[in-house]
Amino acid sequence: MKQSIFRIESNTALTDSVYKMVLSGDTSAITAPGQFVNIQLEGMFLRRPISVCDYDDSTLTIIYKVVGKGTEAMSAMAPGVELDLLTGLGNGYDLSLSGDHPVLIGGGVGVPPMYNLAKKLIAQGKTVSVILGFNTQKEIFYEEEFRALGCEVFVTTVDGSYGIKGFVTNALEAIPYTYFYTCGPEPMLKAVYRFSATSGQMSFEKRMGCGFGACMGCSCKTITGYKRICKEGPVMKKEEILWEN
Numbered sequence: 402m403k404q405s406i407f408r409i410e411s412n413t414a415l416t417d418s419v420y421k422m423v424l425s426g427d428t429s430a431i432t433a434p435g436q437f438v439n440i441q442l443e444g445m446f447l448r449r450p451i452s453v454c455d456y457d458d459s460t461l462t463i464i465y466k467v468v469g470k471g472t473e474a475m476s477a478m479a480p481g482v483e484l485d486l487l488t489g490l491g492n493g494y495d496l497s498l499s500g501d502h503p504v505l506i507g508g509g510v511g512v513p514p515m516y517n518l519a520k521k522l523i524a525q526g527k528t529v530s531v532i533l534g535f536n537t538q539k540e541i542f543y544e545e546e547f548r549a550l551g552c553e554v555f556v557t558t559v560d561g562s563y564g565i566k567g568f569v570t571n572a573l574e575a576i577p578y579t580y581f582y583t584c585g586p587e588p589m590l591k592a593v594y595r596f597s598a599t600s601g602q603m604s605f606e607k608r609m610g611c612g613f614g615a616c617m618g619c620s621c622k623t624i625t626g627y628k629r630i631c632k633e634g635p636v637m638k639k640e641e642i643l644w645e646n
């Protein structure tokens with residue numbers, strides 16, 4: 402984990418409520434797709450955890466939805482503003498288990514961490530299918546960005562206004578995948594857990610205190626005992642997940 406100052410390079414709307422922010426700074430603590438950063442915002446006690454969408458040696462991209470006062474404040478920030486970030490948080494996805502044809506499933510703001518994961522799996526020569534799930538057409542973002550990486554892309558919308566009508570699981574049945582990676586709302590994760598024919602990894606969200614393993618505020622029960630979502634997670638393997646309700 403590293404604490405350092407990042408500078409906003411751009412902050413643009415992708416949809417009515419979802420923004421893409423590119424920051425420059427020291428990304429050396431980020432070691433795997435699926436990790437997150439924790440952002441300090443002026444006047445707010447708790448940092449805001451956001452997944453890494455993409456990164457290179459000196460830039461970091463995050464995509465966030467405006468849901469409350471922290472993300473609202475972020476959406477109004479102009480290029481040049483500096484932010485205090487904790488980087489390199491969480492375990493991230495394990496790429497070594499993917500097989501030849503992994504499927505990546507993102508729902509809503511669960512889509513962003515799939516981007517750097519797809520990039521890395523493509524670089525390893527894997528055939529990568531991606532399912533992007535949204536409620537309706539006007540919420541869709543990053544379809545073309547995944548295609549540009551060379552992924553096979555399926556978009557589902559609950560209301561059928563674009564792509565396949567229904568849920569991400571409606572697209573999954575047609576894909577001959579060897580393994581899955583997913584991030585999204587918990588009902589979607591549960592559906593993927595039940596419907597998937599292979600093993601896989603899922604990323605969980607939980608309200609956080611410290612965000613780096615010190616407060617135990619994000620503990621959850623798994624098959625192999627209690628784990629901290631911010632430290633041993635947010636990514637869990639299918640086999641270790643214990644649904645509590």
Ligand SMILES: Cc1cc2nc3c(=O)[nH]c(=O)nc-3n(C[C@H](O)[C@H](O)[C@H](O)COP(=O)(O)OP(=O)(O)OC[C@H]3O[C@@H](n4cnc5c(N)ncnc54)[C@H](O)[C@@H]3O)c2cc1C
Pocket residue numbers: 437447448449450451452453464465466467468469470471472473510513514605606607608609635
């Ligand atoms: C590991 C992880 C990765 C995440 N990645 C993304 C992402 O890539 N894009 C994105 O849009 N959102 C992501 N979230 C959710 C994001 O953290 C919340 O939407 C954000 O903190 C809301 O802050 P707020 O001040 O706008 O909302 P408020 O409701 O005002 O926040 C009040 C408090 O609750 C916490 N909180 C609210 N919603 C959540 C939530 N869903 N999960 C955890 N804490 C929450 C806030 O951090 C804050 O401490 C992620 C959450 C986690 C745990």
Ligand code: FES
Pocket residue numbers: 608609610611612613614615616617618619620629630631632
């Ligand atoms: S948020 Fe403090 S241990 Fe996870």
